[in-house]
Amino acid sequence: MTETTHANRRAQLTAERERLNxxxxxxxxxxxxxxxxxxxxGQVTAERGEVDALVGSLRETLVDIDAALDKLDAGxxxxxxxxxxDIAEARLEAMPAARxxxxxxxxxx
Ligand SMILES: [Zn+2]
Numbered sequence: 630m631t632e633t634t635h636a637n638r639r640a641q642l643t644a645e646r647e648r649l650n651x652x653x654x655x656x657x658x659x660x661x662x663x664x665x666x667x668x669x670x671g672q673v674t675a676e677r678g679e680v681d682a683l684v685g686s687l688r689e690t691l692v693d694i695d696a697a698l699d700k701l702d703a704g705x706x707x708x709x710x711x712x713x714x715d716i717a718e719a720r721l722e723a724m725p726a727a728r729x730x731x732x733x734x735x736x737x738x
Contacts, residue, residue, distance in 0.1 A: 635701060638725055642697055643698070645726070650691070693727075714732075715730075
């Protein structure tokens with residue numbers, strides 16, 4: 630992978646991390662407003678479950694992004710964590726924080 634691609638990937642990952650952090654902040658604010666006014670509503674409880682699930686998946690994505698940024702620093706970015714092969718460029722383009730190559734990712738399903 631070229632230096633330029635590395636720099637682009639880092640910028641992409643950093644931007645994505647900021648976006649997710651903003652989203653988490655927004656969801657956090659929503660959650661506080663649930664607590665104040667609607668604590669006894671069953672519907673709100675269901676919505677909170679959805680928000681919790683969303684927050685959980687956003688946090689997982691953030692962990693992946695941090696790991697990808699660490700790997701950029703370590704020089705191991707773009708290698709599959711399972712088989713050690715290079716992850717296809719097209720896959721990294723679509724999922725810059727991908728930890729696994731296409732073959733390993735499909736095996737895990
Ligand atoms: Zn693999």
